[in-house]
Amino acid sequence: MSVRxxxxxxxxxxxxxxxxxxxxxVAVAIGLLSACSSGAPAGAGTANTxxxxxxxxxxxxxxxxxxxxxxxxxxxxCSLLPAATAASISGEPITEAQEQDTPGYKLYAxxxxxxxxxxxxxxxxxxxxxxxxxxANVQANSSVVAIHQISGLxxxxxxxxxxxxxxxxxxxxxxxxxxxxxxxxxxxxxxxxPKL
Numbered sequence: 001m002s003v004r005x006x007x008x009x010x011x012x013x014x015x016x017x018x019x020x021x022x023x024x025x026v027a028v029a030i031g032l033l034s035a036c037s038s039g040a041p042a043g044a045g046t047a048n049t050x051x052x053x054x055x056x057x058x059x060x061x062x063x064x065x066x067x068x069x070x071x072x073x074x075x076x077x078c079s080l081l082p083a084a085t086a087a088s089i090s091g092e093p094i095t096e097a098q099e100q101d102t103p104g105y106k107l108y109a110x111x112x113x114x115x116x117x118x119x120x121x122x123x124x125x126x127x128x129x130x131x132x133x134x135x136a137n138v139q140a141n142s143s144v145v146a147i148h149q150i151s152g153l154x155x156x157x158x159x160x161x162x163x164x165x166x167x168x169x170x171x172x173x174x175x176x177x178x179x180x181x182x183x184x185x186x187x188x189x190x191x192x193x194p195k196l
Contacts, residue, residue, distance in 0.1 A: 070171030071127040071196060074103060077110035080195040081123065081188070086112045089191050090184045092119050121164075121178030123188060125196065130173040137166055153186055154193070169193055 078097040087094035094112045101108045106128035113120035126133055134156070141147050141160040150157040154167035154174075164177035165185035174193055176185035 069106060069128055070130050070169075071106070071125075074101070074106075075108045075125055075127075075196055076101075077108050077123050077125055077192070081110065081192050083112060085191070086110075086121075086123070086188065089187050090121065090179055091181075092121065092179065092184075093117060094120065121176060121185075121188075123192060124173075124175045124177070125192075126173045126175075127171070130171050131168060134166060134168040134173050137163065148182075150182070150186065153189065157186075157189075159185070165189065167193075172196065 076099060078099045081089075081097075083094050083097040086092075086097065090112075092112070093114050095114045095116075096112070098111045098113070099109070100111050100122075105126075107124060107126050109122055109124040111120065111122050138147060138158055141158070141163055145160050145162045147158045147160040150159060150165065150167070153165075154169040157165065157167035159165040159182045164175060164179060165182055166173055166175035167186075167189050174189045174196075176188050179185045179188070
């Protein structure tokens with residue numbers, strides 16, 4: 001699951017918590033704490049949105065430095081990619097979309113489901129220290145399952161059976177967890193990224 005959602009419901013398996021993917025948020029938290037304590041430089045990247053990474057897109061951290069904010073504004077993933085659109089792109093019979101944001105971490109997620117079926121997936125956008133989170137997710141996933149690097153999607157991207165597909169665009173990551181097909185997950189990411 002990587003950083004996507006702190007609470008994830010895997011509709012396919014009927015689990016109400018994380019499984020293997022529960023390791024990734026812990027790895028991200030450790031990575032973020034390490035970055036804060038080591039004085040990571042401000043402006044560690046920007047999203048490919050045409051915005052510059054100036055003081056307006058930075059948030060002061062309690063460690064005295066600043067934390068890179070890849071977007072500079074909150075997003076509502078469910079509004080940007082409504083259930084019908086997500087269903088069309090993914091090929092899944094999605095009928096509902098529920099926002100599951102964690103604004104304090106600049107983590108914006110939407111849980112797409114079909115209550116009548118055991119199907120669904122989660123799209124997450126991480127806009128705070130996403131480059132550090134991406135690297136932590138690669139490390140956490142590769143210690144549990146094999147990962148596959150994906151070329152041509154964002155600055156870098158990977159997929160794994162434990163966490164789906166995650167792509168990094170500057171300092172914003174987009175991830176899709178719960179789809180059976182990596183190509184469907186990639187299509188969803190490609191549809192969402194320009195709307196951010």
